[in-house]
Amino acid sequence: MFGYYLDLALRSLKRNKVLTALMVLAIGLGIGASMTMITVLHVMTNDPLPGRSATLFTPHLDPLPLDYKHRSDGPDPTDNLTWPDAMALLEAHLATRQAAMAGGSLLVRPARADVRPFRVDGRYATADIFAMFGISFEHGQGWSAADDASRTHVVVLGETLDRKLFGNSGGIGQVVRLGEHDFRVIGVTADWQPQPMFHADLSAQSFGDADQFFLPLTAAVDLKLPTNGNQSGWGKDDAADSMTSANMSWLQFWVQLQSPGQVQAYRQFLLDYSAQQKALGRFQRPPTEAKLYSLMGWLAHRNLVPTDVRLQLWLALGFLFVCIVNIMALLLAKFLRRSGEISVRRALGARRRDIFLQLGIESAMVGVAGGLSGLLIAQLGLWSVRHRPDDYAQLAQMDTSMLLGTFALAVAASLLAGLLPTWRACRVPPALQLKAL
Numbered sequence: 552m553f554g555y556y557l558d559l560a561l562r563s564l565k566r567n568k569v570l571t572a573l574m575v576l577a578i579g580l581g582i583g584a585s586m587t588m589i590t591v592l593h594v595m596t597n598d599p600l601p602g603r604s605a606t607l608f609t610p611h612l613d614p615l616p617l618d619y620k621h622r623s624d625g626p627d628p629t630d631n632l633t634w635p636d637a638m639a640l641l642e643a644h645l646a647t648r649q650a651a652m653a654g655g656s657l658l659v660r661p662a663r664a665d666v667r668p669f670r671v672d673g674r675y676a677t678a679d680i681f682a683m684f685g686i687s688f689e690h691g692q693g694w695s696a697a698d699d700a701s702r703t704h705v706v707v708l709g710e711t712l713d714r715k716l717f718g719n720s721g722g723i724g725q726v727v728r729l730g731e732h733d734f735r736v737i738g739v740t741a742d743w744q745p746q747p748m749f750h751a752d753l754s755a756q757s758f759g760d761a762d763q764f765f766l767p768l769t770a771a772v773d774l775k776l777p778t779n780g781n782q783s784g785w786g787k788d789d790a791a792d793s794m795t796s797a798n799m800s801w802l803q804f805w806v807q808l809q810s811p812g813q814v815q816a817y818r819q820f821l822l823d824y825s826a827q828q829k830a831l832g833r834f835q836r837p838p839t840e841a842k843l844y845s846l847m848g849w850l851a852h853r854n855l856v857p858t859d860v861r862l863q864l865w866l867a868l869g870f871l872f873v874c875i876v877n878i879m880a881l882l883l884a885k886f887l888r889r890s891g892e893i894s895v896r897r898a899l900g901a902r903r904r905d906i907f908l909q910l911g912i913e914s915a916m917v918g919v920a921g922g923l924s925g926l927l928i929a930q931l932g933l934w935s936v937r938h939r940p941d942d943y944a945q946l947a948q949m950d951t952s953m954l955l956g957t958f959a960l961a962v963a964a965s966l967l968a969g970l971l972p973t974w975r976a977c978r979v980p981p982a983l984q985l986k987a988l
Contacts, residue, residue, distance in 0.1 A: 560913035563889075570885060571917070574878050578921025578968075581874030582961045583928025588864040590929070590953050591936060595758075595855050599745035603685050604846040606647075606807050608814065610821050612636050613840035614797070614833065619785055628783035629840075631752065631800040634772070641677065645820050646806035647813070648683040651768055652676035653802050654752055656779040660728040661716050671712060672779065673764030674750075675771035681707075683807045684743070684750070689713075691723045691738030694767055702769045706734035712763040713739045729764065732774055740765070747855055749846055750803055752780030768802075797833065818843045875968045878917070883972035886910060893976055903977045910976060914969025915962055922961030929957060 564571045598604050613629045614636065621627065632640070637651040653675050660668045680686070681693040694705050706727060713722050713736075722736040744761035766776070772794050784799040793799050808814045818841075825838035844852060886893075893906055929949065936947040949957075 557912060557916075559909055560916050563913055564916060567885070570881060571920075574881050574917050575920045575924055577874045577877050577881075578918060578961055578965055579924030579928055581871035582921060582925025582957060582964065583932060584867040585864075585871045586925060586929040586949075586953065586957045586960065587932030587936065588860070588867045589956070590933060590949055591860060591947050592864055593950075593953060594947060595747065595860070596850070597746060598847065599747055599749050599850075600685065600846065606809055607683070607805055607846040608808055608817070609803070609805050609844050609846070609849050610640060610817070611842045611844065612821065612825060612828075612834075613836045614800070614828070615836065616786060617835045628785065628800045631781065631783070632802045632804050633797050633800050634795040634802065635797045637802045637804050639824065640804060640806075643820065643824075645817055647809050648679040648807040649805070650677045650680040650683055651802050651804050652680060652750065653768065653771075654762075654779045655766070655771060655776055657729040657764070657776065659712070659716070662726075662728075663716070666715065671763040672760065673709075673766065674762045675766050675768040675776065675778070677768050679807075680765065681740070683805065684745075686743045687741045689739045689741055690721055691736070693738055693765070699767050699769050702773045703767060704732065704734050704770055705737045705767065707738040707740055707765040708736055709740055709742050709761055709763040711742055711761070729766075730774075730776060732776075734766065747850060749850055750805060752801075752803060814843070871964065875964050878965065878968040879971055882914060882917075882969050883975060886972045886976035889976070906977050907973055910973040911966065911969060914965050914973065917969075918962035918965025919958070921965060922958040925961050926954070926957050 600607065610632075611629055612632060614633060615628060619628075632651070641649055641651060654672065655675050656670055656672050658668055658670050674680070677699050678694055678696050681688070689710055691707070693707055694703060698705060706729065708716070708722060708727070716722055716727060717725060721739060723739065725736050726733050727736055728734075742761040747758055775794070778801060780801060780803075782793075782799055782801040784793065784796070786798045794801070806817065808817055821841040821843060822838050825834055825841040828834040829836075829838060896906065933947045933949065
């Protein structure tokens with residue numbers, strides 16, 4: 552029977568090509584606009600580390616004085632840690648793995664004469680960053696905790712930077728000059744580019760290129776290498792080096808916790824640590840200000856989706872609703888014009904559910920055709936998004952789930968639009984229509 556209903560639907564759609572084209576175009580425009588913005592939202596709220604994010608957490612403390620005034624348009628200093636607090640959390644070793652880190656931007660001075668100096672972004676971090684985040688190595692390995700302690704001048708390069716500097720031969724064992732200092736290459740990672748960049752400083756771009764180098768954090772502090780993140784200071788400090796000051800936050804900190812019990816224990820540790828620092832007179836605010844965010848909870852806290860993107864999404868969905876209402880009106884007019892045909896079928900023994908199925912298949916075929924056109928319109932919309940200057944623009948690409956979602960949404964929209972017309976057509980009294988024939 553399905554093949555028979557499919558044939559009837561095709562004949563009906565071909566009978567009035569202009570009306571069919573209008574319905575397909577309407578559903579295509581609504582689906583295209585909606586899927587463009589849904590894809591952008593999907594990219595911006597995507598899980599950056601599937602399969603690993605559930606075990607990653609970021610602790611946050613509040614060392615700010617009571618009289619500190621937060622700027623509404625500025626960063627929150629408590630979103631980063633100070634050097635003493637980060638070192639205290641590292642030394643506690645209460646997590647399966649833990650790493651302190653900060654972003655940096657350095658001038659690379661290649662030894663090759665044919666490559667001019669250029670600037671790259673990377674990360675200063677402690678040794679656990681590779682195992683904790685699952686960063687895979689193409690060659691070599693990362694440094695150890697002993698290298699952190701001895702402030703060893705070693706570096707791990709991203710694959711792209713390694714090829715640019717050393718070609719296919721690789722740079723393991725070679726020396727690369729970053730800024731004004733030489734570092735020995737001990738490893739090369741596959742380009743690691745989680746989107747959004749959950750581990751980066753709030754003032755940095757949330758969507759960007761892969762880190763091209765990794766340096767021991769202690770070496771970076773020892774050499775006073777520049778950071779490209781937010782540095783928030785408060786109060787007076789006599790420390791010779793502000794990077795190690797207790798009154799300046801600039802470090803991101805992540806821990807890996809494997810079980811709910813470990814999460815609860817670490818959260819209690821943060822409360823106890825805050826209470827201890829308050830008793831020592833360093834922290835002034837209640838210990839309850841200490842927080843432990845999960846990775847996805849941290850992304851929600853950061854509110855990465857701009858207001859204009861959310862507004863555009865609602866506008867697109869509103870436009871889709873208007874399209875559905877228009878298609879509903881067109882289908883209602885079309886199905887009611889076929890009352891005579893439907894009445895003959897009913898008189899010959901067709902049940903209401905048979906008519907409902909026949910007209911439902913016709914509505915679904917409009918949805919499939921609208922999905923194809925909507926897919927093309929969505930691709931055009933995403934192409935226009937990629938030409939915007941926003942940092943997330945280049946990521947506006949449809950994946951498999953979005954492609955399937957486009958067709959599913961188109962069919963669902965067309966079936967929803969055809970629900971009332973189909974039901975209304977099934978309620979037509981056959982006897983009255985047959986009298987008029």
